[in-house]
Structures are given as structure tokens and as C-alpha cells.
Amino acid sequence: MVGPRDLLRIRDLAVMYSAEEGVPIRAVDGVSLEICAEEIVGILGESGCGKSTLAGALLQLLAPRAKCEGEILFRGRDLLNLSAAELRSVRGRDIALIPQDPALSLNPVMTAGSLIGEVLRAHLPLGAERRRERVMGLLREVGFDRPEEIYSAYTHQLSGGQRQRIAIAQAVACRPALLVADEPTSKLDATLQSEVVALLSQIRQQHGTTILIISHDPALFAGFADRIAVMYAGRIVEVGKSVEILGRPLHPYTQALMRIATSSVATGARANMRLPAIAGESPNPGCILEGCRFEPRCPERMQVCSQRYPQAFLPEPTRPVNCFKYGG
Amino acid sequence: MPTYSPTYSSGGGSSESLLRVTGLCKRYTRGSLWRKRVAVAAVVSADFGISRGQTLALVGESGSGKSTVARCVARIERPDAGQILMQGADIAQLAAAALLPFRCRIQMVFQDAVTSMNPRFSALEVIEEPMRIRRETVHDRRDRARALMIEVGLSPDWMHRSISNFSGGQRQRIALARALTMRPQLLVLDEALTGLDVSTQAQIANLLIDLQAAHRLTYLLISHDLALVARLADLIGVMAEGRIVEAGPAQQIVSDPEHPATKKLLASAKAAAGKLTRITGASL
Numbered sequence: 072m073v074g075p076r077d078l079l080r081i082r083d084l085a086v087m088y089s090a091e092e093g094v095p096i097r098a099v100d101g102v103s104l105e106i107c108a109e110e111i112v113g114i115l116g117e118s119g120c121g122k123s124t125l126a127g128a129l130l131q132l133l134a135p136r137a138k139c140e141g142e143i144l145f146r147g148r149d150l151l152n153l154s155a156a157e158l159r160s161v162r163g164r165d166i167a168l169i170p171q172d173p174a175l176s177l178n179p180v181m182t183a184g185s186l187i188g189e190v191l192r193a194h195l196p197l198g199a200e201r202r203r204e205r206v207m208g209l210l211r212e213v214g215f216d217r218p219e220e221i222y223s224a225y226t227h228q229l230s231g232g233q234r235q236r237i238a239i240a241q242a243v244a245c246r247p248a249l250l251v252a253d254e255p256t257s258k259l260d261a262t263l264q265s266e267v268v269a270l271l272s273q274i275r276q277q278h279g280t281t282i283l284i285i286s287h288d289p290a291l292f293a294g295f296a297d298r299i300a301v302m303y304a305g306r307i308v309e310v311g312k313s314v315e316i317l318g319r320p321l322h323p324y325t326q327a328l329m330r331i332a333t334s335s336v337a338t339g340a341r342a343n344m345r346l347p348a349i350a351g352e353s354p355n356p357g358c359i360l361e362g363c364r365f366e367p368r369c370p371e372r373m374q375v376c377s378q379r380y381p382q383a384f385l386p387e388p389t390r391p392v393n394c395f396k397y398g399g
Numbered sequence: 400m401p402t403y404s405p406t407y408s409s410g411g412g413s414s415e416s417l418l419r420v421t422g423l424c425k426r427y428t429r430g431s432l433w434r435k436r437v438a439v440a441a442v443v444s445a446d447f448g449i450s451r452g453q454t455l456a457l458v459g460e461s462g463s464g465k466s467t468v469a470r471c472v473a474r475i476e477r478p479d480a481g482q483i484l485m486q487g488a489d490i491a492q493l494a495a496a497a498l499l500p501f502r503c504r505i506q507m508v509f510q511d512a513v514t515s516m517n518p519r520f521s522a523l524e525v526i527e528e529p530m531r532i533r534r535e536t537v538h539d540r541r542d543r544a545r546a547l548m549i550e551v552g553l554s555p556d557w558m559h560r561s562i563s564n565f566s567g568g569q570r571q572r573i574a575l576a577r578a579l580t581m582r583p584q585l586l587v588l589d590e591a592l593t594g595l596d597v598s599t600q601a602q603i604a605n606l607l608i609d610l611q612a613a614h615r616l617t618y619l620l621i622s623h624d625l626a627l628v629a630r631l632a633d634l635i636g637v638m639a640e641g642r643i644v645e646a647g648p649a650q651q652i653v654s655d656p657e658h659p660a661t662k663k664l665l666a667s668a669k670a671a672a673g674k675l676t677r678i679t680g681a682s683l
Contacts, residue, residue, distance in 0.1 A: 117596040118567055231461065257594060260461055260623040261667040287596040293674035318678040331601045333679050344630060345608055348601035352566065 078248060078281050079106040084141035086124050086133065096356045098124040100305040111275060111282045113292040113313065116302035119353055122285045126253045130168050131158050164194040167247040171254040173238035177226045183237045184222035190244040209240040213270060232263040243274055252284040256291060268295050289317055289332045301325045304354050304364035311390045321392045324365045375399055417617045418472070418585060419448040423481035425467050441467040443641035454618040456628040458664060459638035466589055469621045473507040473587045474498055506578035510590035512570040516562050523558035526577045547576040551606060568599035575610065589621045604631060626668040629653045637661045
């Protein structure tokens with residue numbers, strides 16, 4: 072059933088958070104996505120669109136009040152049916168997370184060396200000496216020229232960029248097949264961002280790691296991701312090759328996003344020139360519309376758009392787009 | 400290393416000076432219980448001026464001292480040396496009581512709006528808090544908060560919602576509304592657009608442009624994002640290692656950078672842009 076190259080197959084995934092009152096909030100709603108081995112797939116979407124919930128669902132690291140429906144097949148096994156013990160052996164070893172803010176995820180009373188060593192200890196039977204060697208190797212791999220100095224440093228003694236490298240070393244420690252990176256660069260400045268992206272590319276090249284990377288910034292995916300899935304209000308609205316999505320977006324939301332992205336990269340523009348912003352806000356996940364979720368902000372809305380949700384149309388053979396512009 | 404003392408006037412219209420900073424210096428002490436305390440100069444020397452209605456952006460990498468300059472101008476920090484002339488009055492060393500009238504004229508907006516707000520407050524309580532401190536009447540407070548919510552693009556129907564129910568962009572709008580309650584002349588925006596989504600960032604940037612025109616506001620904009628700053632600023636000062644190493648009209652800094660620090664910032668902005676434009680075919 073699962074193709075030989077499909078590492079991960081998400082089918083009709085929905086994640087609900089039970090609200091204190093009223094109907095549960097569907098943060099992720101009917102998401103299907105296949106990821107091949109050694110592929111880099113980007114999830115593009117703004118805050119609140121459910122992209123971090125999707126990442127959490129892949130690692131089954133969601134709040135206890137979250138409920139998942141659908142299937143997440145990893146190498147043919149449904150992660151939603153695994154026991155807690157089985158999940159512990161998958162997490163960190165087969166699927167690893169690079170969190171958004173390493174300042175929050177790294178234990179402040181542990182040294183960098185023991186933070187990385189801890190992951191190895193949980194999954195691999197290594198002696199202390201071998202483990203130390205592995206940690207040193209990992210520190211070198213993520214770009215520390217003098218790993219001995221970093222090994223005994225506490226996180227508060229490290230810069231933001233260095234902390235993110237420690238988090239990456241933790242994530243790749245057991246050579247996972249799939250890396251899930253949740254906005255790994257959003258807290259870093261431009262120079263550090265490109266360094267982290269280069270590091271992730273290098274990890275994929277050296278170890279054949281599959282990477283699912285989440286970001287709100289289309290520029291991050293350029294020249295890095297193979298494919299991009301665009302998410303809006305809990306649903307994937309468009310999937311395609313990175314070059315196609317960025318260069319020739321088809322969904323009106325992606326088109327609007329790319330107009331902003333390409334205009335704000337235009338350094339040397341006149342001062343005080345308004346940016347081509349999208350009016351309005353994405354819908355409150357508590358009261359989801361029946362029709363297309365982008366309809367209230369869409370410049371090309373039609374009557375049908377508010378009546379039902381558009382299924383995926385295929386304006387081009389390899390490019391599913393959930394928009395009535397392309398059929399109906 | 401040469402330091403710049405910019406003497407240019409504003410591009411068009413007024414050249415009425417609002418703020419002039421000379422020889423600003425701020426050191427922090429670093430150390431611990433066991434280690435000797437050492438002074439680290441966050442700002443070695445900074446000189447700049449802003450005319451009324453202008454936007455000056457200070458850009459630089461993390462640790463270049465740009466946020467310290469912002470905090471000194473807003474007088475959250477007291478500088479160790481130098482002058483901060485606000486319409487001719489030096490506020491650099493003023494004590495709390497003497498600072499009060501200037502606190503209204505200079506307001507600050509932070510990167511992570513929510514950490515500057517009481518999480519138990521409603522939007523209205525956050526916005527009217529400065530007016531409550533100044534003992535304005537309930538009626539005045541409510542009217543002004545309502546008008547400001549509309550102006551920053553929030554529905555006044557939401558005024559009783561808790562801060563935690565607002566998105567990042569909406570909270571930044573609330574922070575701007577709160578700052579405007581005091582009818583300030585100068586807004587210090589410390590990475591106020593950082594960390595927002597691409598689309599939200601564009602909305603807030605447009606809002607800043609509109610508010611500036613409507614209230615004749617002056618902005619001191621702190622950012623590491625040269626590409627974004629080029630869209631908003633009249634003047635750009637580039638900071639490195641606690642000094643302003645290059646300053647001038649935004650156009651000139653972006654098209655003809657001189658200092659290595661400026662070139663580096665521009666290069667990383669262009670590298671990110673280049674990858675995207677190679678795909679999209681948009682021209683710079």
C-alpha cells in the first residue's frame with residue numbers, strides 16, 4: 072500500500088482541541104500529504120494555521136486535550152496507534168524535532184554535552200567514553216570548531232545561533248530518518264538563518280535525512296525545499312514543487328503571500344511605500360466557515376466560494392489546488 | 400574607527416529637530432558571585448538626530464548596541480554619558496519626576512507585545528492603563544480607547560476580550576494603540592515587526608505608515624532586517640560594536656554601502672532575496 076519511496080504518508084489528519092465550552096477547535100482539518108525518503112518538504116503558513124499542531128501530531132507531542140483522527144503512516148506503521156513505549160522508541164530515534172525556540176527547549180541546568188548525550192543514552196547502548204566521542208563529533212558536525220569548549224557550556228552562556236545548533240545536534244544525534252523542524256530560524260537574524268538552512272541541507276546530503284520544515288517565510292524555502300505545501304486555517308490549499316509554488320503560485324492566498332514576499336525583498340524601494348498586504352485576519356479556528364476559508368480575504372471570490380469547501384482541482388497534472396478558480 | 404555626526408536635514412517638508420543624541424554611552428557590568436565584575440560597553444558612542452515626522456532606523460546584528468540606544472532614548476535605561484536632547488531639553492540624566500512629561504512624548508513598542516502586557520487584562524484595560532495612571536476620567540479613557548482601537552484596525556466590540564485571545568499582529572496593534580493614548584511625538588519601535596508573519600508584518604508596516612501621516616509621528620525604528628527597514632525609513636544608521644559606523648539617507652545606505660558592517664547586512668538581505676528572485680523572476 073505504501074510506495075517504496077514513501078517515508079511518511081499523512082491521510083485525512085484532523086487534530087481537535089476540546090474547548091472548555093462549545094464545539095472543539097479543529098486546528099488541523101483533513102490534511103493529506105506524502106513525503107518521500109530524502110525529500111525536503113516545506114509547510115508554508117501563517118501563525119494559527121495549524122502548522123505547528125501538524126508537527127506536534129507527527130511526534131505525538133500534543134497537549135492531552137488534543138485528539139487526532141486519520142492516519143499518520145511512518146514506514147507503514149500508523150503513529151496514531153502506537154503505545155506510549157513504542158512512541159518513545161520512535162521519537163528522537165526515527166523522527167526528531169528541531170523546536171522553534173531552543174531557549175525554551177534546552178534544560179538550563181544541563182551542559183550542552185550532557186543535553187546531546189542524553190538523547191544518545193536514551194536510544195543507543197554506548198559506553199560513556201564512546202558517547203562522549205559521538206557528542207564531540209556531533210558538535211563538530213553542526214559547526215563548532217572547538218567542541219571541547221561548547222561541551223561543558225550551559226545554554227545561558229551560548230548565543231541564540233549556538234543554542235539552535237545544540238538543538239540540531241540533539242535532533243540528529245541518533246540519525247533519525249525524519250527531521251521535523253518547526254520554524255527553526257524565526258528567532259534568528261538573517262545571517263544565522265542562512266547558516267541554519269545550509270546546515271540542514273548538509274545533513275540531508277550526508278545522511279539522507281528527510282526533512283519536514285515549517286515556516287511562515289517563503290524566502291526560507293527558496294533553493295532549499297524540494298516541495299512546498301501551503302496551509303491556511305487548518306487545511307492544505309496548494310501543494311507543488313518548490314520552484315512552482317514560489318515562482319508561479321496558483322492559489323489566491325499563495326499569490327498574495329508571494330506578492331508581499333517579493334516586494335519586501337526589493338531592497339532599495341522607496342521609503343514610506345505601502346506594502347501589498349492581505350486585508351483582514353485568518354479566521355478564528357473556533358468558528359470555521361463552511362466554504363473556502365480564505366474567501367473573506369480573497370480578491371477573486373465568487374458566489375460558490377462561501378457555499379462549500381473547494382476540493383482539490385488539478386489545473387496542471389502535478390499541482391492540486393483547492394480553489395474554485397480551477398474548476399467547480 | 401571614524402564615527403559619524405550626521406548633519407543632514409530631512410528629505411522634504413519640515414526640518415524641525417525633535418531628537419538629538421550626542422556622545423551616548425552605556426556600559427553594563429557582567430559577572431557573577433564568583434567572578435570579578437567587568438564593565439561591557441553596549442554603546443561606546445552614538446550620535447544622531449531625527450527631525451519631526453521622520454523615521455530613523457538603527458540596524459545592526461544582535462549585540463551591536465541598537466536596542467540599548469533605544470532603551471536609553473526611551474529612558475528605560477540611564478546612559479553613562481552623553482546628551483539626549485528632546486526638543487532642546489536634555490533628558491539623559493533626568494530623575495523620575497522630572498522625566499514624567501517626557502514619558503508621554505516618547506513611547507516605546509517592543510518586539511514581543513504580549514510580554515509587555517498584563518495577561519489578565521482585557522484589550523481595553525491594556526490600552527487605557529497609561530490614562531488611568533494619569534488619572535483621566537473613565538469616560539475620557541473609554542472614548543479615547545475606542546477611537547484608537549478603530550484607528551489601529553481593531554473592532555471596539557473586542558475591547559473586553561482578554562489579551563490572550565488576540566493574535567500576534569492584533570497584540571502589536573493593541574501595543575500601538577496604548578502608545579498613542581499619550582499623544583506621543585516620538586515612537587521608539589524596538590524590533591516591533593520582528594517575529595511576525597510575512598503577511599502580518601506587511602499589515603503592521605502599512606499601519607505604521609498611516610499612523611505616522613495622521614499624527615505627524617517621528618519613529619526611531621530598531622531592526623536587524625535591512626530589507627524591511629529600507630521600506631520604512633528616511634534615514635538609516637548602521638550599528639556595529641556599540642557605534643554608529645555609517646549613516647545616511649535610506650536610499651544611499653542600501654544602494655551605496657561603505658562600511659563592511661553595512662555591506663554584510665546588505666549581503667545577507669540580498670542573499671535571501673536573491674534565492675527568491677531567481678525563482679520568481681522579480682527584479683530588485
